[in-house]
Amino acid sequence: MTTTVTRRSDVDVRPVRTRRDWARFRGVPFLVYRNDPNWIPGDAADVGDVLVSPSAGTRSRITTRAFLAYRDGRAVGRIAAIHDHVFDRQYRASTVFFGYFEAIDDPAVSHALLDAVADWGRARSLTTVVGPLSPSMLWSAGVLVHGNDIPPLVGMPHNPPYYADHLESWGLAGAKEFHSFFSEDPHTLVQTPTFARKYEMGKRWKARSSVTVRPMDPSRFDEDIERVRVLYNTAFADFWGFTPVDSDEMRALADTMRPIMDPEIVLFAELDGELVGFVMGLPDVNRAALGAVRSRFGLVRDLHTLLRWRGPGGRARRDHVRLDMMFVDPSCPDRGVSALLIFELFERIHDQGYRSVEAAPVQSDGGWFRSVLASYPVDPTRTYRIYERSITP
16 A cells, blocks of 8 residues: 655655554654643543544544654654544535644644645545544534643643644634633622622522422433433534534543542433433543643553542642533523523532632633623633634645
C-alpha cells in the first residue's frame, strides 16, 4: 500500500498506521504542554476507543484517519480527520471534522496537518472542514480562545493560546462560540437583589407545580442514563451541530463520569412519571488531577487522581462544580422546569459543601446566554470557538 505524505516547508505529515505511530500520537501532547502547569493529560474521548480500535457502533457512525506531523524525525503535531455519517445524513452536508488536534507553536506544523485533513476530505468528496470536535459535540468541541491561563474545567478543552492564530491563518473562520460562567457562591447569588424577583417567582412556581425533582438513584443508573439519552435527543434536536446519540455512546460518556459523580447534584425533573428535565452538577475532578502524576500510562494517572480525590485531604479539592447538560422537554406544559432545576441544584450544591460553580458550555447565541447576561452581567470566564472553512477546489 502506498503511504501518502503531505509536505509543507520542512514538515512531513503521514497517516498513523502502526502501534509505534499510535504511541507517538498519544505522546505529542506531552511535548506541546511540557511547560504548561495547567495541562491535564488525557482526552475526553479516548484515542483507543475512537481512533485505534473503535467499536462496531462507532465504525457505523464515523470514519476516521489520524495523521502525525514530523520534523527531523520527531512527531511535533497530530490531528484526526473525521467523517460523521450521521451528521451528513441529518444535515445533508459534506463535512470533514478535525479533532484530537495538538501542535507545537509553529504555524507550518498546524497548516500541514490541516492540509492533510482537507486532502482526505476532498478525496471523499467532502466540501467543508469544521472543528475541532473530538470526535463530536457530545465529547469535546472547540478551541479555548479565552481563559487559557487558568486550570481547565472538567470535561472541557484546554489548549495553548496560539491555536486560534494557527487555525485562522490557515483560513478557518469562527462558526460558533460557547462560554463558561463562574460563580463563587451560587446559593447566595440567586438571593441577591439582581436575582431576587426571579428567585421569588421560582419559589412560587415550585409551590404550585406538579413537577417533582429528585436526585440520581445509583441503583437505577442504567435506566436513568437511558431516559436521559432519550430526552437529550428530543431537547437538542434543533441545537447547532446536534446528532442523535445512541445508547452505546451515552453509556460510554456516563461511564467516564461515574467515578466522580455526586448523585445528590444530578437532578431529574419528572411530570406524571415522565422525565421532562435534567441537569447535572459534576464535581471538578481537575482540582485533584492537576497534582497527579503526568504519566503516559492512563491507568497510573487515573489511580493517582482518584487517590487524591477520594483519599486523605480529598474533600478540600472537591469544592468546585461544573453545571453541565441542562435540558428540558420542549413539549412540557410546565414552563418553569428549568428554573426549578436551577434553584434546586444551587441549594444542593450549597448543602453538599461545594463553594463554587461554573456553567459550561453556554452557546453564545442561545437563549440561556442572553438570560444569563440579562440577570448577571459579567464577562465569561472562558470562551471556546468552533471553526469552519470551505475546501471546494
